[in-house]
Every structure is written in structure tokens, then in C-alpha cells.
Amino acid sequence: MMWSLGSSYKKITKMMVKNATRKMAVGWTKESKRHLSSKMTTAPNTWKNNQSSQILLSPPLVSLDVPEIWGANSNHYDPPSSPKISNVQLATIIDGKAIAEEIRSRVASDVKRMKAYIGKVPGLAVILVGQRRDSQTYVRNKIKACEEAGIKSVMAELPNCCAEEDVMTALLKFNEDPSVHGILVQLPLPEHLDEEKILNMLSLEKDVDGFHPVNMGNLSMRGREPLFVPCAPKGCLELLIRSGMEIVGKKAVVIGRSNIVGLPIALLLQRHHATVTIVHAFTKNPEQITCEADIIVTAAGVPNLIRSSWLKQGAVVIDVGTCPIEDPSSEHGYRLVGDVCHEEALRIASAVTPVPGGVGPMTIAMLLCNTLDSAKRVYRFD
């Protein structure tokens, strides 16, 4: 599968080279210089040739790998630059909904093209166990998004009291179905089911949620490319890149370390050469750590955890938190809020995602991308 670079990513690569040049001036070796400049001289051709077929700006992870060469003077002080913001300027609101819509429409046209050329469409299978209202809503939204993009979807609905064997039977059927390219087990599962055992049975080639340990291992290790990056983290990264945010060398703090958001976003930012700290419930003084970060991705699920005192001037804030709180004035009696006190963040950050309308829509868009990629891989369609 070919890969091309968009303009935002070009900035990052430029930054990588700028950074490398600076480091070289203080002690980097010739080898690292050679490696980075060869990346730079070969890449632009690829960009031009493939600009049109590119849906996401996030590059393959292995393309980011450079030799880890420490300069003799790597203790040289170079304070991180923060965008200068006047007192009255408010942060840019990163419109996840609009970006997600653009991506979904690109996916839809690729699906159309696939159907026209080879008579096939991508297929997503969803396994939903039990009656959790939030899970039902998520699944409904995902299936609706599939329909709109022309992706075929099938669903296995199982009662809350079902046996592990029933889930396995549904899963194995989807594993073997050649018209299914992605399988999604909606989490959380009822407590009596062994989540690890079930997810490990999921065909690695259809693990569009990216939760299989092989995918997670390959996400973490330099030189490896996971078949799928988990959807919410992939969406966060795409938002950062599309916001023109430089990631290389930036201080990033990830708040929360769940297997499905916090951990993989930390691994992903680390692969993009950010200096990552994971803040969690045992962290002492999380506020002091967070307020030094250039990039904050928060997925704690605690409404208004992140106040202005947690933020560095000019930071970019990606809010993955989604908590329903009571609100008699709204249509359904509740509304969704994130981890970030949005009004305060607007005055300190340089860019911030809203809740709703930020990471949420991106997560669904990434699921479509992963399913499309999987089908492209199977049919060798590009």
C-alpha cells in the first residue's frame, strides 16, 4: 500500500529535520544526518504521486522511525517554544465533526470506487452483548455511519446472560466470513465473559478496533507497524496533525491509561517522537505535570478535571472524555461533557476540541477508515 504525505505532515517532517539540524549542531552524528536527509530527499516524490488517494494525514508508523542517536550535548537547554497569544485571543476550536465528515465522505468515495472496479465493498461485523443503553447508541451510530459510507454491516446481538461459547460462535463465524473485513466487539462486555479470551480469538486481520495484543505490541515497538491503530487514539492523532500541530520533540501528557484510549494514544505519540508522560489516578500532583505540556490528551472520564491551572499557555488540548451529566434544559434531560473545563481552556490553550463534536465523531470515522483499509488489504485494491 502506497502512502503519501499531506501538508500538515510535511510541517512535522520539516520540524524533524529542523530539530535534527539543531541537534547535529550540538553533537549529532553524521549517520543520523545521512538517515534524515535521505528520508527528506525521497519523500517529496511520494507525496506528489499519491496526494489524491490519501484519506488520512497520519503516516505509517515505521516511516517515522529514525536512528536513536544521542548527541554528546543532548543536555543542551532549548526551551520549548509556545505560540504567543494575546490576552484576548481565544483558542481555535478543532472541529472534529467537520473533519470527520470530510474523512467519511472520502471513505465513501473510495468504497464507491472499489465497488465499481472490483464489485466488492468492505464489511463490518458488530457483536453486541446485553442491553447497555450507551453501547446500543454507540453501535447504532457506527452502523449508521457504515451505511452512509456504503460499507456493509452485519450485527450479532446476544442477550446479557449469554454464554461465552455463544460469543465465540458468533466471532468465529465472522472470522471465517470473507465478506467481513472488520469485527468489532462492543465493550464493555458483561462481567461473566472473559474479555481477554474473546478479543484474543478475533482474527488479527479483522481487528479494526486494534485491541488485539499483537496490534498493541506492534503499536508500541519501533520498526513495527500494527495492522490497525485503535480508533479513538488514531482520531486524536489525525486531529493534531490536521491542526498543524508539531508533535516531534513536544512535551505530551496523556491523562488516563485505559487499554482503549490512554495507553494507545501515549504509544502513538511516542512513535511520533513526542516526549510522553502518562498521568493516572496514582500520579502525585498531576496538575503540575500537565501544565508543562505542549499537547494534552485527556481521557479520564472526569467532568471538568482539567481547569485553567492545568494548562500551559498555547497548549493544544484534545478532550476524549465523554460524560453524560444531568441537564433538565436539554432535550434528553442530560448533556455530554468532557474532562476539560472548556470555557477556561479557550482562554489558555491555542487549540481545543469540543465535547461533543471533537474526538467522538473522529472515532467513528477512524473505524470506517480501518474497515476500508482492511478490505483494501484483502483485495489488494489501492
Added chain:
Amino acid sequence: MMWSLGSSYKKITKMMVKNATRKMAVGWTKESKRHLSSKMTTAPNTWKNNQSSQILLSPPLVSLDVPEIWGANSNHYDPPSSPKISNVQLATIIDGKAIAEEIRSRVASDVKRMKAYIGKVPGLAVILVGQRRDSQTYVRNKIKACEEAGIKSVMAELPNCCAEEDVMTALLKFNEDPSVHGILVQLPLPEHLDEEKILNMLSLEKDVDGFHPVNMGNLSMRGREPLFVPCAPKGCLELLIRSGMEIVGKKAVVIGRSNIVGLPIALLLQRHHATVTIVHAFTKNPEQITCEADIIVTAAGVPNLIRSSWLKQGAVVIDVGTCPIEDPSSEHGYRLVGDVCHEEALRIASAVTPVPGGVGPMTIAMLLCNTLDSAKRVYRFD
């Protein structure tokens, strides 16, 4: 396999509970309190019953998992406590060699017991490709250590120019050999061989180096237990625990992010509830980040990178760096140095590992432990 806790780990668990109690006072929920106290009331019995069969103090990772519940006041400031050290008191030197020897002798007596009870011994297979002098030395040391512990070792030596198929053939033979419980592919492999492809072929149940992506994925994810933790990181953790170092809630900085040391040690410390930052070659101002850490594990491979200005008073410093530097006065014309300026660290840190004699011997001891564990698993011997 049963598991018991030693006294150092008790301190950590105490710390977890102390920490949790403090947090609860500022907003933790009843659920988290219940969970932690149930861990505490059930654990001590286990400790007593199994104290004698315990070789390592490191606990299974899933035993560390507690619910990730964020207090409403988790932004409450609580400055990390650092051991108070007078100007004249030098850091404790963590004697990795002595600790490793004790562990090796425990492994040897377990192997003896296994042989006596079931007539079997653990077996380690080593694949060495090419003539790298350092690799030859490492392999020789590992095989010698196996012999001393009563572990059977077999070796496949292949020439530098061998085909990938030759390595695969040797590997598959060891995968199928029931007397082999651990397989080690000595890295780095010559450049023409696909390391990822070869390591992925290694039987997961025999991956005593813990480099298989499934093991790495399970190391990273809460609720999962890898079959094997990579040897050097496992050795670092054991040194920390045996030094009586509290890990929960501590600021840890890992310097370097290689797949075999930096990354897995960061994942491991994170599973132990440290607040972990990975510092790498793209990190801006690594000195400022590192000098805030309570625990520093450095694996950059840059002699004397870590000077006194990088260290917080009372920090614990684990030095994984091992660089040969010319030294006409020594027997072989060179000596090994770590990343840390040892003399300076002695005056600032509370504890520090030497090079040589720190992490190096522990890495070999952990390989023996992993191989023994693997054989115990196969024979259901405890």
C-alpha cells in the same frame, strides 16, 4: 502458579494503601477503597504460605491492577517525598552481582528439585548468527550461567551470510523440541535478515526474551499478564524492589526507548503505577525532565550522559548503559562504562547501580528465571 510476596513488595503494597487512603481522604470513592482493602486482607496469607518458593519479589502484573478512579480533588498538591541525605552520605551501591548470584542459586536449587521430583530440567536454545564479538561474549555468559544452574542449553551457530530460511529452520526445530522451554535469538541479527519476521515465528510459550509482540502487548495492557517480561527490564524492576524502593506514585524517567530495554521498562513501571516519562533523542531539555524524577532508568548507551545536574537529591538510579571504552590500564585494553557519571551520582542519588556489576548480571539471572518458569509451566511443576 502460586505467588508470594517478599518484604520489599509489602512496602510497596503498604504504600499503595497509604496512597489510596490519602487519596480517599481527598475524594476517592468507596469502590476503590473496597477493592484495595480486599487486596490487602487476602494477600498476607499468600505471602506466608509461599515465602519459601519465591525466587523473585516482582509480583504478577495483573495483581497490581486496581480500578482507575480519579478523585474529584486529584489536583490536590502533595509534593513527592525524597529521602533526606546529609552532604557527606554517599548513595547505596545496588549490588546487582550479589543479588543476581542469590537468584541464580535459588534457580539452581529449583532446577535440582525439578530433576529430583519429575526427572526433567529446563532447556534453553540459543541461536547465534555471525561473528560479532560482543554477541559471542553475551551468548557464552548465558550458556555458562545455564550450566551452573543445571539448565540444559543447546546452541545453533549460523554464519553471518546464512539465509533467512536457515535461521527459520533452526528456530522451528527448537519450537517443536519438547526439551527446549526457552529460545533466544541473539540480537542484533545481520542486516539482511528480517528480525521482525524471525522473532514472530518464535513460539510464544518459549519467548523467554519477551520480545514477541503478544508479550509486549500484554506487558502494556492493564488486566493482561505477559508470559515473559524482557530480561533487562525485569532485572531493573527486581533491583528497585529489592532496594526497598517504593514505585507506586513515584515520578520515573526512562532514558532511551529501545524495544528491548527502554520501552518495556517504561511499560513495566507504568504497570507498577509510577508516573512514567520516556526521554529520547528528540526530547527537548532532557536534563530538566530527568532531574525531577524519583526513579531514573537509563539505557541510552551514551557514556557519562547523566551528570549530577540531571539528578534529583535522593533519586534511585538504575544504569542499563554498557559501553566499552578504551583503557590501556585494564587487562583487555578497555573497560565498560554506563550512561551515568557514577562518581557524581554517588553524591546526589540515594541508590545507584554500578557498571559493570549492576543490571548486566541481573539480565542473565532473569533469563534463567524465565526459562525455569517456562519449564514449570509446561510440566505444571511448582
